[in-house]
Amino acid sequence: MTSEDNRIRDHDRPLSSRGRNEAAALARMLQARGWIPDVVLASNAKRTKQTLEEMTSVMTDLSDVDSHLYGSLYTVNALDGQTRQHIEECLLEVCDDERHRCACIVGHNKGMEEAASSLAGCAVKLKTASAALLQCAADSWKDVLGSHRSDLNRTSREEDYGAAAIAGGISSRSSKGGLGGHYGSGGGLMWTLVDVISPAA
Numbered sequence: 001m002t003s004e005d006n007r008i009r010d011h012d013r014p015l016s017s018r019g020r021n022e023a024a025a026l027a028r029m030l031q032a033r034g035w036i037p038d039v040v041l042a043s044n045a046k047r048t049k050q051t052l053e054e055m056t057s058v059m060t061d062l063s064d065v066d067s068h069l070y071g072s073l074y075t076v077n078a079l080d081g082q083t084r085q086h087i088e089e090c091l092l093e094v095c096d097d098e099r100h101r102c103a104c105i106v107g108h109n110k111g112m113e114e115a116a117s118s119l120a121g122c123a124v125k126l127k128t129a130s131a132a133l134l135q136c137a138a139d140s141w142k143d144v145l146g147s148h149r150s151d152l153n154r155t156s157r158e159e160d161y162g163a164a165a166i167a168g169g170i171s172s173r174s175s176k177g178g179l180g181g182h183y184g185s186g187g188g189l190m191w192t193l194v195d196v197i198s199p200a201a
Helices: 017-032 046-058 060-064 071-078 084-093 109-118
Strands: 039-043 066-070 102-107 129-139 163-173 191-198
Touching: 017 046, 017 129, 017 191, 039 046, 039 071, 039 084, 046 060, 046 066, 046 102, 066 071, 066 084, 066 102, 071 102, 071 109, 084 102, 084 109, 102 109, 109 129, 109 191
Parallel strands: 039 066, 039 102, 129 163
Antiparallel strands: 102 163, 129 191
């Protein structure tokens, strides 16, 4: 890396060729599992946008979904324990219960690991270009967003080559297929961790 590259602001750092390949591979893994987002929330960092471009080259339906870029999803990922709450606030702003049943959030560590761990109620490890798949049986996004807070606070800091993702979906409580949510000690619906997937070695 040249001294000129070193001066590039982190926000404007491009996705590496490795990151592009892994983003496309992750999209293939999501597609194979039937996790096709119909709403996307993402950091507005350059490499995150490029991650979505590579994913869209594989999951062509992504080009037609509601996509929202947030500068705040870039900055909040560096703050201890703040990412989950911010993701929930953003989802509540944009999610429509009729049109949006699967959301994909693309951001950066360490915040994405913390958010996934808090939602799942257990420690979730997210490598670069990996995704935590979470599901909950509920009638509305409002039923499962903002109703539960975890005191789990992970402080690991890893070099971030690209982006990590959380894919979350809600399904009707009467649905017989798929995994459903469970109830926490406070009675609120919680998310079920379905899988953590990654093409990274």
